[in-house]
Amino acid sequence: MSSSKSVARRGAELNPRTKTYEFFGPPGALFVTLSVPITTYALYYGCSEETGGCPPPWSSETIVAALSDPQWWKGLWDTEAALLYLGWYAFCVAAWLVLPGDWVEGVTLRTGDKKKYKINAFSTFLLSLGLTGGYIWTYGIESFTFLYEKWVGLVTASVLMSVVQGLGCYAASFRSGALLALGGNSGNPIYDFFIGRELNPSIGSFDLKSFNELRPGLILWVLIDISMICEQAVRRGGLGNVTDSMWLATGFQIFYVVDGLYNEPAIFTTMDITTDGFGFMLAVGDLTWVPFIYSLQPRFLVFRQKELGLLATAAIVAADGLGYWIFRSSNGQKNDFRNGNNPKNLKYLTTERGSKLLIEGWWAMSRHPNYMGDLIMALAWSLPTGFETPITYFYVAYFTVLLIHRQMRDDENCEKKYGKDWHKYCELVPYRIIPYVY
Known part of the structure; x- marks a missing residue:
């Protein structure tokens, strides 16, 4: 086999053709682009x-x-x-x-x-x-x-x-x-x-x-x-x-x-x-x-x-603080675990591939607790505008759709990657983002 054919074959193996579409394919991609x-x-x-x-x-x-x-x-x-x-x-x-x-x-x-x-x-x-x-x-x-x-x-x-x-x-x-x-x-x-x-x-x-x-x-x-x-x-x-x-x-x-x-x-x-x-x-x-x-x-x-006044300000600050605490602490647990650290000895599921999936701490509450924190913060950013118009809450609505879409993409990729182990994980952690809601 010639060297050029060998390189082409290796390139095809490394960069396989995409067989599935997201965003409903080219029409959806064009729609979002515009x-x-x-x-x-x-x-x-x-x-x-x-x-x-x-x-x-x-x-x-x-x-x-x-x-x-x-x-x-x-x-x-x-x-x-x-x-x-x-x-x-x-x-x-x-x-x-x-x-x-x-x-x-x-x-x-x-x-x-x-x-x-x-x-x-x-x-x-x-x-x-x-x-x-x-x-x-x-x-x-x-x-x-x-x-x-x-x-x-x-x-x-x-x-x-x-x-x-x-x-x-x-x-x-x-x-x-x-x-x-x-x-x-x-x-x-x-x-x-x-x-x-x-x-x-x-x-x-x-x-x-x-x-x-x-x-x-x-x-x-x-x-x-x-x-x-x-x-x-x-x-x-x-x-x-x-x-x-x-x-x-x-x-x-x-x-x-x-x-x-x-x-x-x-x-x-x-x-x-x-x-x-x-x-x-x-x-x-x-x-x-x-x-x-x-x-x-x-x-x-x-x-x-x-x-807003003192009471409304305090309530909004508390909401943002709650969202940030969930967002940062859950991300901290995930990043530590991915880097080989587990200071709190959190439980995890070992897959057949050898990968480990957290099933304790924030990551026992939902598969994406960091997204939940993000959504709470998004709401807190909009609350200072009051309730005069729904337009200033556009970010909350958009961000909810975005994070649900990301969660679905992530779950799909994980199912392909882990197979039956992913289904076992979903039984242990049934909620996707918000416990008892979604």
């Missing part, structure tokens, strides 16, 4: 000061008239906002390159190798925060309201960046030697572009997927929240007059980001990193959805200012 940007814009125009409310007093005629107006479409583009976004992304890349950081190994790949990742997301965040604080100190709080003012243009820039990355990674995945994602090699370009064809697209040691997951979008989310605080402070006569609801909503979100960045190594055992390819789905999720959808509540509180 609906994510549309939803992002819709949540702005459907809940903003510019359009007159949340929701605004619109009719179908008004919507059709706006979409038929070339000026409305031109208004989605803002050259200054695009340059700002490009500069921000370039700053994050430069910080990854320049700032010191440990190199840690990820999980073992199908090739038998382990990819190494540079850990400096938290120091990138601190640098960003320091520069932002210095800018505001020098030029005043009114100088940092531009993220509120240029919202639509920044969204457009982030969507464009996502499309460029999705197309670039799809094209690059056809090079010789690329390790493909098991779920992204269907042969259908629409589906593979969306789901991600290559598992770990990289430029040298720069891994694009893990970089996008933690830096440009996640840190921008915090900067957006700070901009919302500044915008409200300008309107109310100073930072001392910012509402308790704004402090709660932004405080919860910023703490969540800080926790994720500080615990950066935990991300390398998640499905996004170990299983999913990097395509438009993860690119637009990281760069557009996270910063511009997750910050909906602070943006709403800029123009719908609410004072």
